[in-house]
Amino acid sequence: MASIESYETKAGRRYRVRFRKPDHSEGSKRGFKTRRDAQAYASALETSKNRGEYVDASAGRVTVGELGPEWVERKRVLKPSSFRPLEAAWRNHVEPEWGRRPVASIRTTEVQAWVTRLSTGDERAVPPLRPKSATTVVRAYGVLAGILDDAVKDRRLSVNPARGVSDLPRKRRKPHVYLSHELVHAVADASKHPALVLVLAYCGLRWGEAVALRVGDVDMLARRLHVHRNAVELGGRIHEGTPKGHKARSVPFPRFLGELLRDQVAGKGPDDLLFPGPDGAHMRSARVHKDNHSWFAAALEAAGAPRITPHDLRHTAAAFAVSAGANVKAVQRMLGHSSAAMTLDVYADLFDEDLNAVADALDHAVSGAVVSRMRPRDARQA
Structure with missing residues (x-):
């Protein structure tokens, strides 16, 4: 169980939580202004340990630049046509932006801003950043998100901040050209x-x-x-x-x-x-x-x-x-x-005629059924 102790600082009394990590080593968290805050942290900590969701804060200090090459290397099993674009996305977009950042320091809003900047460009950047295609942006985002997914699996993060990003750009599909x-x-x-x-x-x-x-x-x-x-x-x-x-x-x-x-x-x-x-x-x-x-x-x-x-x-x-x-x-x-x-x-556009054919077939079926029902009556009237 976690224990709470107080200590004095120039700013007044503060509280420290001492606890055992899942590997039985000792950990602590200090700086709480009230015992209630310390108790809330201790309770949440014990709950996360019981659920197997505990994340050591020190593990989140590893940088994207340390984890990225390992993630990219594991993708080498893909076909060259799939692997090379991922490798290029890491080298050209992800590593320059996020390589030095500890994974625990990354916020969802930062990832969202980066995605937007890649999509729209940034004339104030040195050198100026030209807008990237939807394919390039989504691929770069996917590389970062994949690296942070691994950080979650390895208990370096509790949640992946990249997975909260919305409004990823969509690739505009060119109209199909059909020849006769x-x-x-x-x-x-x-x-x-x-x-x-x-x-x-x-x-x-x-x-x-x-x-x-x-x-x-x-x-x-x-x-x-x-x-x-x-x-x-x-x-x-x-x-x-x-x-x-x-x-x-x-x-x-x-x-x-x-x-x-x-x-x-x-x-x-x-x-x-x-x-x-x-x-x-x-x-x-x-x-x-x-x-x-x-x-x-x-x-x-x-x-x-x-x-x-x-x-x-x-x-x-x-x-x-x-x-x-x-x-x-x-x-x-x-x-x-x-x-x-x-x-x-x-090819949704190619099957539009199928819908028309369904409607025509229903018309034909209903007409046949109505005629069939009317025939006995017509016969009696005759």
Whole structure:
């Protein structure tokens, strides 16, 4: 049990609480002006110990800069495309702002102000701070919050001050651009890689999944593409791993693609890339997505299509599937989304017509039921 004792100071009598920590070492807290305040602290202390929620004040003196590198290092198990942005967020935003701060000194209002400053910029800063994108802000906040979560787990903090932050910026989703069947084929005909364009537009693969396909991943009899690799370009190098969410899937392709794919696999071994770049290695995404003079940009211009990226053809694939009668679960499986809810969230506009179809079907059903009920009466009247 905690004990309370008084002592004299120049400002008058004060009270000290002495107690045993969970590890049986002795602790104390002094400076209480009244015995009642000291007693309240002692009671709260004993309650926290009994609940296993006790936090040693001295443990909160560790700085974010001491805990951060350990947290970042544990994230190295992630894919390079996920790890590197976290590492950059720590290095560029979190460590410079919070590295020297003891975790126990951080307040929710300070974290909120930092998030706002990152979002809106700060011209008074030296050098001036430019506004950061919602993705950058949320990622930096997530790194700080994750580090402080660990501090809570290690009993360095009782609560995470970052978790009280509200109004995080939201990434503005660009309106989807959907191409028609005619325009997709015009782009394919004008491109150096027609089969790749059509696979992206009709199968909904991500760019990295498509360029990582091997010849052996094509099942001509079942008309399936087996997707279990993903190629990501980071720092000028290609990193090949698993698809997003580490989930492999099998995606059907329409019959008209069969002939093009037969030509694509001809003369290649099962381990050869289905869509290699000019040097025989993986096709580079940066050269295709960002270069105004890339083969894809040239094909768009020749076909009179709007300026999109190869990844945007994934949206067109979703639109084609829905217009062909696919339900949300089928579209989810084709695209490799983690859930049908995610598919609905991303492509809610594509399913608006489904609502109209439901209303029309109800009208038809009710009309049929009413007519059916009226027929006996009509017969009697006849």
